[in-house]
Amino acid sequence: MLRRTLLKTTAAAALALTFGVQAHAELNGPVNYIIPFGPGGESDISARLQQPFFAEKFGQEMVVSYQPGGGGAVGWASLNGLNGDGQTIMGVNLPHIIIKPAQKDVGFTTESLNTFYMFHFTPDAIVVPANSPYQTLADLVNDAKANPGQVTMSGSGKASANHLAQIKFDKMTGALTTYVPFKGTGASVTALLGNQVKAQWGYTTVGAKQGDAVRMLAVAMEERHPLFPDVPTFKELGYDMVGGAYRGIALPNTASAETTAMWSDMIGQINADPAFRQKMLDGGFAMLDISAADMPAFMADRVAEYLKDAREAGLIK
């Protein structure tokens, strides 16, 4: 009996040693980067921007593929069933991975996802067409107060970053606007440009893409976005709104601590590249550097805030 226990212990120790030796993780061929949405959205664009930098820095191709469905839930529910050897990663989005599991059982929980880096966010912004009568944020707020419900605002989906921003802003101003959900930011911009709605809850990326065709009234950042020095922040105008949709990357939770650390380091290196930062800023994105080590604290903050907002808005129980 004693001998068997001893044998087992020795075997375990030997195993641990072998793994200890192999602990230095490395890439082994092309990497599969799954975006749990269709092509063309902000998640896709930012992944596409990372692609050439990754190949250049680490000598391996990054193959972007799409796994849309269930507003991202199909992808995230499948993530932990994939191989955790570090060859497969998946984009994750806030508030999606916090709100969805809080609404219903969608096959994953926020905590079950091994999110190792948050690399950017698209700050919320109120966008109007170039020919809109709203010149400033005050114009829009006054109109919404004078005509409750008549100011229609498009946005991407319900219980989304756009929707939460609309609810929060209405509460802050005491005005009443009508939120019209569309399928993705592209459709919501189309509705705005076609004057189907009076304004849009979008992101700074909309301003970058549409240029002179639109006007942004305010952006939800601490400081003004370098691409739009003339657009005020909500804070400047007296509304305490900073935030948007945050995007990061996760590994299957079977990935070792070494693999996770390696990935966090690699994405951090891409994020530190000035050329990459410039391309992201030109696209209207705002950079963010939350590495694997800082993730628990960051997520805890976000979870608390989003769940509180969503609960007050009646989106979750």
Next chain:
Amino acid sequence: MEFSHFLSALTPLNFALALFGVVAGTVIGSIPGLTATMALAILVPITFSMEPASALILLGAIYTGAIYGGAYAAILLNTPGTPSAIATTFDGYPMAKRGDGDLAVALACFASVFGGLVGAIALLFLAPPLSQVALAFGPIEYFWLSVFGLSLIASLSSGNLMKGLVGGAFGMILSTVGVAEISADIRLTFGSQTLIGGFGVVGALIGLYCVPVLIDLVAVPDRHLKVEEGVKTVRIGEAFALAMRSKFNLIRSSIIGTLVGILPGAGGSVAGLVAYSEAKRTAKQDQKFGEGEPNGIMATESANSATVGGGFIPTLVLGIPGTPPDAIVLGALLVQGVRTGPAMFTQSGSIVFTFIYGLIIATVLMLPAGLLIGRYAYKSIVTVPKAVLVPTVGFMTIIGTFAIRNSVSDVIIMLCLGVFGWVVARFGFAASPIVLGLILGPIAEQGFVQGWTIGAATNNLFGMFFGRPISQGILLFTLITLILPPVVKWQKSRRYEEADQ
């Protein structure tokens, strides 16, 4: 728009890229489940090292080829290779069954080249004004457009309207399963994780069209397609003569395709169906749509190919992708550092015009390439013994369905739908109305919810739904489509009665 752009599109590299793109696209598109979107997504990194115009030409050529390639499986296996080719099955498969498969493939090629050219020329000359069409379509217009599309069920299910409508309604219910696109509600999943992603259109197409064909192939001893013994001539001449006789149909369908392609919420499948329905509505006495009428193939194939050029119009002018493949092209451009959106035509004019000429060249190259590949595809499907054909195609359906989003659930759903489709077909329920409901259901639902929200907020519900000119136009066409067939039928029967007396 100068001549120099045409010359830069003609450089050996760009020419080779166009040819390679068309051939690769045709082959990929012909395999059910492998879509243009997927092909482009994988190939985008290759284009990073290219000049922006060359990159665009390669991507555009693959896209064009894939839309045409979808016709092969539609004609020879009754399975749309891409959603755009749904209406191609209506007349393509009956033609193939009676031994005219080679003619049908050649017709599809002529029609695709014609439609592709119309779309590309519209992109070249009329892009900025036409892009306004995308903006003129609001939620309500999409709602009525999908209702118009659903009215096609009436004309598709001749004599079996009730069963057609039941199938359509069933398809619409299927489309609501999973996480709702805009309200984010989780519906009709019964707590199952398998259903949370809903019923994907491509998977449903493969299941509902391909699986019943495979079952039938195994169940009956006859050959798959009838082959005329001794006929060795290529039927290009015959196809060309038929296409020439249907000039008007080709032009009308191509214009429909271009316009529908501009609409970001519609796409190739809707374009093909609308063009088919128009061709059928204006059919002459001797044309029997649904029983192997060449005009049915030409209408669908010219329309869906025209959506390629049409879809690039909002993509390049407004920065709004007209179709999913356009979204990938847009992403590739962004990585290249090309500013898309309103400024693109003025600031990056040389890239845009070189690309458009490249697209035109690729479309023209599709004529010889498409005819050659088409003949080869036809020959191999016809000559391959069933014992090889069935397992090969069966294998492809599973791989294709899995490849859409690496999901085993999709494969399970596909197989279940396939068996279900085969069983209900015994009772006279066709696959097409179900698929129509599945595709148009979400468009109708989103348009209705958004239109109602805006209408209710502005206290103008009636005006919202019935007061807008484009909506009224679509509504009028819908009524004509619904009312005309019964009236014509009634008149005919009266004439027969008079003749009898």
